Amino acid sequence: MTDETQTVRLKDLRNLGKQGGVTARLDDGTDLFLKPDYAIKKANGYVDGRLREVEFHLSYKSIYNQIRTIKKAGQLVARKVRSPSGPELRLTGKGYKPNNHSF
Template sequence: MNKFEDLANNEVCIRDLKQLGREGGASAYLDSGEIMLLKPKYGTISRKGYVAGQPINVALKVEYRDVFSAIRTIERNGILIARRCRFGVTQILRLTGSGYHRTRKATGGKR
């Protein structure tokens, strides 16, 4: 096994979206052109809706697993964190290397 393979793993996962939501200020741009604000447990999409016959802006809660494949880019405080890149025949959401760095979990053993 290549020892650098683990270091070069820069695919975005749902855990990364939740972490960005905890840190705050992150938003994801979807294929439909909508902007999703990242929260610790879910994302919110702002849409116009009618409540009691009055048009208002409504924030829809969206689970990350339902919208993950539609995310095109992720941005935080004006810095591009991830973008969808073509890798062979598939498209993968990859970290750009700036603005967000994944924290490593400490493995067992004494320090």
């Protein structure tokens, strides 16, 4: 099988987060930064009555179905595609090579 047919798993998201410089865009257009154990969403919010930038830590499991694309250093690593079994997040074959994909 080629890398283009491989589906992104939670383990892949963690590995990408360890590499650093990886962002994910959700279906609603929100950008997230991937870290080893979670994704970070930055937003403006009020803290002690003052408007500040706050970070939300989101688990990969909670956002996985919402991810539209993943980029690393401006290069598209994965994108959501239609398949007979429904939408899937698939690797593009560029920017990331999974270590232990078993099918």
